[in-house]
Amino acid sequence: MKERESVSPSLREIVESYDAAAPLAEAWTIPAPWYTDPRVFELERRTVFARSWQLAARADQVGEPGRYVTCEIAGEPVVVVRGSDKTLRGFFNVCRHHAAAVVTEEEGEARVLRCPYHGWTYTLEGELKGTPDFAGVCGFDRAASGLVPVECAEWENWVFVKTGRGGPTLEEFLSNELIEQTRPLDFKNLRWMERRHYSFECNWKVFVDNYLDGGYHVPYLHKGLDSVLDYSNYTIENGERFCLQSSPVVSKGAEAETGAVRGGERALYYWVYPNFMVNWYEGVLDTNLVLPRGVERTEVIFDFYFADVSESARPRNLASIDVGQRIQDEDVSICKSVQRGLSSRAYRAGRLSVRREAGEHLFHRLLYTSLLAGL
Numbered sequence: 001m002k003e004r005e006s007v008s009p010s011l012r013e014i015v016e017s018y019d020a021a022a023p024l025a026e027a028w029t030i031p032a033p034w035y036t037d038p039r040v041f042e043l044e045r046r047t048v049f050a051r052s053w054q055l056a057a058r059a060d061q062v063g064e065p066g067r068y069v070t071c072e073i074a075g076e077p078v079v080v081v082r083g084s085d086k087t088l089r090g091f092f093n094v095c096r097h098h099a100a101a102v103v104t105e106e107e108g109e110a111r112v113l114r115c116p117y118h119g120w121t122y123t124l125e126g127e128l129k130g131t132p133d134f135a136g137v138c139g140f141d142r143a144a145s146g147l148v149p150v151e152c153a154e155w156e157n158w159v160f161v162k163t164g165r166g167g168p169t170l171e172e173f174l175s176n177e178l179i180e181q182t183r184p185l186d187f188k189n190l191r192w193m194e195r196r197h198y199s200f201e202c203n204w205k206v207f208v209d210n211y212l213d214g215g216y217h218v219p220y221l222h223k224g225l226d227s228v229l230d231y232s233n234y235t236i237e238n239g240e241r242f243c244l245q246s247s248p249v250v251s252k253g254a255e256a257e258t259g260a261v262r263g264g265e266r267a268l269y270y271w272v273y274p275n276f277m278v279n280w281y282e283g284v285l286d287t288n289l290v291l292p293r294g295v296e297r298t299e300v301i302f303d304f305y306f307a308d309v310s311e312s313a314r315p316r317n318l319a320s321i322d323v324g325q326r327i328q329d330e331d332v333s334i335c336k337s338v339q340r341g342l343s344s345r346a347y348r349a350g351r352l353s354v355r356r357e358a359g360e361h362l363f364h365r366l367l368y369t370s371l372l373a374g375l
């Protein structure tokens with residue numbers, strides 16, 4: 001393979017150096033600079049993250065009027081709040097006075113939203129209500145100075161927002177295929193138990209690639225997990241913007257700790273473009289939200305749900321979370337190693353396994369479409 005050219009290419013050249021038209025058997029991965037160049041990172045923020053539906057909260061966090069959750073999406077501060085009228089709304093969490101974050105807690109409950117800077121207050125519906133010491137300001141349009149809304153919608157146990165304008169509704173974005181396919185899994189009957197944060201020293205796409213390799217790395221990196229999956233019958237099915245990887249679960253020869261908490265007939269791993277995963281085993285669910293924190297830094301938020309969250313089920317649930325934790329720990333060092341390799345002069349792009357890596361191929365093609373639209 002040729003060494004990388006020393007003249008620095010333009011952002012367009014970097015994006016267009018990927019061939020999205022190649023079928024899987026002829027395809028290459030996205031080029032290494034996509035994982036290392038700050039310009040790509042910026043472009044992703046404006047396109048991939050601003051134009052897609054992003055997980056903002058769990059529905060259980062905002063069940064009652066006044067309950068809110070704050071987060072940052074595509075670099076934008078966002079707040080999701082259940083109104084007095086029980087409607088869920090999303091807003092840019094930016095005060096119309098001098099731009100401070102109006103809501104500062106990660107989650108909570110309030111009757112009005114009060115900016116901590118100069119005390120302006122907004123209703124739970126986002127209207128500007130109180131403006132201390134603001135008499136005599138000419139032409140001030142109070143009615144037009146409410147919090148700026150963002151699109152907000154729910155699917156199953158999750159609240160999504162889209163900070164950019166236009167584009168598909170959440171339903172269209174997820175597709176009927178995904179909504180119908182997952183309905184029988186009855187996600188709503190699972191209860192949230194715990195959230196954990198993991199950090200990875202890699203670009204966010206390295207984590208997603210690792211997830212979408214069709215189990216390719218499982219026998220080598222995750223011996224415990226491998227012992228409960230029927231690797232040769234692992235399937236990979238692509239939807240328009242999602243991928244379902246699935247494996248029969250086996251109990252014969254299962255490693256004790258993993259086998260004790262991974263039952264049922266099949267494991268289902270749903271990935272939704274670009275950065276949300278839903279992993280389901282019978283009675284056990286976890287979701288992963290992959291958040292770019294820097295070109296080479298990624299935070300992944302795991303939420304763990306169980307059919308039974310009673311006190312008596314707690315030890316088993318914690319054991320299940322620990323198994324998940326071990327898998328993440330096993331992935332941390334490989335992700336770091338890949339990130340380092342992606343910066344090497346020796347690497348530009350790699351080929352994809354036809355048997356295993358169709359999900360990654362879909363991910364790369366969707367990214368290409370998103371990035372190209374933002375150039």
Ligand code: FES
Pocket residue numbers: 095096097098099100115116117118119120
């Ligand atoms: S910035 Fe919010 S009240 Fe001044």
Ligand SMILES: [Fe+2]
Pocket residue numbers: 210217221222327331
């Ligand atoms: Fe892994």
